[in-house]
Amino acid sequence: MNCGEVMTVLSQCKLGAVVVDADSTILAVNDEGDSLLHGEGALIGKSLMDLAAPLCDRTGRKLYAHVAFWEYLLRCPAPTVNDLPDGAELIVFRQANNDACHDLLLDAFNRMEEAIILFDADERIYQLNTAAEKLDSLMTRDVIGKNVKDVYKMLDGSEMAVPRVIRSKQPLLSLRQFYGTCNGKEIDVVPDTYPVVQNGQVLGAFNILKDWSAIDNLHKQIIDLQQKLMVQKLSGKSSTKSALSARYHFSDIVHSSPVMHDLIDQCKRVAGYDSSIMIYGETGTGKELLAQSIHNASQRADGPFLAINCAALPENLLEGILFGTEKGAYTGAENRAGLFEQANGGTLLLDEINSMNISLQAKLLRVLQDGMVRRVGGMTETHIDVRVLSNINIPPNQAIEEHKLRLDLFYRLGVVNIHIPPLRERKEDISLLAKQFILQLDKKLRKNVRDIDEETLRRFREYDWPGNVRELQHTIEHAMNVIPNDMSVITPEYIPWYVMTTAVRPKETAYSEAMSSLDGTMQDIERRTICKALRESGGNISEAARNLNMSRQNLQYRIKRHKIDIPTLLRQE
Secondary structure: OOHHHHHHHHHHOOOEEEEEOOOOEEEEEOHHHHHHOOOOOOOOOOEHHHHHHHHHOOOOOOOEEEEEOOEEEEEEOOOOOOOOOOOOEEEEEEEOHHHHHHHHHHHHHHHOOOEEEEEEOOOEEEEEOHHHHHHHOOOHHHHOOOEHHHHEEEOOOOOOHHHHHHHHOOOEOOOOEEEEEOOOOEEEEEEEEEEEEEOOEEEEEEEEEEEHHHHHHHHHHHHHHHHHHHHHHHHOOOOOOOOOOOOOOHHHOOOOOHHHHHHHHHHHHHHOOOOOEEEEOOOOOOHHHHHHHHHHOOOOOOOOEEEEEOOOOOHHHHHHHHHOEOOOOOOOOOOEOOHHHHOOOOEEEEEOHHHOOHHHHHHHHHHHHHOEEEOEOOOOEEEOOOEEEEEEOOOHHHHHHOOOOOHHHHHHHOOEEEEOOOHHHOOHHHHHHHHHHHHHHHHHHOOOOOEEOHHHHHHHHHOOOOOHHHHHHHHHHHHHHHOOOOOOEEOHHHOOHHHHHHHOOOOOHHHHHHHHHHHHHHHHHHHHHHHHHHHHOOOOHHHHHHHOOOOHHHHHHHHHHOOOOHHHHHHOO
C-alpha cells in the first residue's frame, strides 16, 4: 500500500500518523493524528518538534508527548511504505493517557515507605512495591500471577488475611500475622488488608504491611522511658514536668457558656471519687484536656497519669502495652510492665475505647472487675489500683449497637457519663477561645496581633465547626501566620476560605428561599456521594475520606449530620 492508504488504515485503527521531512515539518497527517494533536485541519507546514517533540525521538525510548491537560501521546512502530519523499519519515503514535496514568501511579506506589502488595479477585499477586520487595525479599517479576497461598505460608496456624477480605468484602485491620515466603524468609508483620469493591463486585485486595519488630521496639522504648520517669519522680530527682503527669487543670478550660460552666461543675464533683468516667465528645472538643483536669482535681493527682490511644495500635501490641509482657510470650518479647502496672496509684486514660478489638475488651473487663492484671505470657497476677477514664468519639449507645463497645464494658467504664457539647452548641465560647488562642500564638510567632474584628467573629458564629475547638485553634493559627506583621487585628481576609464561605448567610427572603431549595439539592447530592464512597471502601471511613479528599473528622461529622448508618448501608448493597 502507498503512504496515503497506510495512513487511512492507521486512522481506522485509532492510530495517529504524520509524514515529516528532515526538519520535522509536517507534510501529511491522517484524521486520527489531526485529532490527537488538536490540529483542526491546519497541521500541514507546522513543526512536529514544536507540537510534540518526544514523537520525533528515534531511539525507541518510552517518551510521552504531553499535548493537553491529561492527554499524552506515545510513538509506535511504523510500517514500511515505499512512496515517501526523500528524507521524509512516517511517524505513528497513539493515545497513551492510561499508560501515563499507570506509570505515574506506579512511581508513587514504589516511592511509598509502607510495604504494599496488590492482589486480584482470584487472590493472585498483581504487584509489590519496592518496600514490599525489600521486606519480603521477593521480586514482582518472580511472583506476579501466582496465588497468594503459593507464595506465602502462615506460620502461626491462622488463616491468611487476603482470602478472608476478598470473601467478606470487609477490611481486616491491625491483625498481627507471622508468615514465611516461598524463598524461606520469615516475616512478622501487622497488615491492614482492604478489599477493592466496585458496584458490589470485588476486584481485588491490597495489603499495607508494617514491620512488627519496628513497631514493638518503638513502644518498648516509650515504656522504658516512662519507667525511668517514674523512678525519677518517686526519687524526687525529676526537675521538669513529667510525661507521667497531667498538665491541664479546670482553670485551663476557657469558656463562658452556661453549658460548659455546668459541665465543669459536674466534673469537679465527680473528680474526688474513684468511679470510672466515660467522656463522650466529637473529635476536637477537648476530651483529654477534661480527663487531665479530672485527674488533677482528684485524690490521685500526685500519682501518674497515663494515656493510650486505642485506635493507633494493633490488637496484639495494645494488649502487651496495657497488661505487660513476659519473656517468651512471643518472638522478641521481654519482661516489661504494662500501663496498668505503671499507672498504679494514679489514672489511666483509654482514648477512643470504641476502636479497641472486642476480644481485647473482654480481657480489659476482667482486669477491671478483678483489679488484677496478668502479663501476656505470664502465670502470676499483680494487684493494681488504677482509676480508669475513657474517651469515645461517637455516642456510647451507637458504639454498642454497632458492636464496637461491649455492653458490660460500658457499664464498667461508664459509671459516670460526661458529654462535652460540640462547639456549634456553645457558640458563646467562640470569642473567648479565639482571643485566648491569639494570646498564646502572638508571642510564639512574634506578631503584634491583639484582637479579632466583629465581622470575623460574626462569621465564626455562623460556621458549624465540624472540627470543634481544635479546628478553631488551627484557624486562628492560620490567620496568625498569614497576617502582615504591621496588622494588630484579625479580619476576614486572613481566615481560611472554607470557614468564610460556609459561614455566609443570605439575608434577603427570596434569595434565602432559593438558596434553601438549592441547599436541599446539594445536601442530597452530598449524602449520595458519601454513601457511594462508603460502599466502595467497604465501610472504611479513613479510606472513604481519602477518596473524597477530606479529613476523617470532617467525613465523620457529615455521616452523623446525614444520619448514615454504615452497617445498614452496606447490607443494602
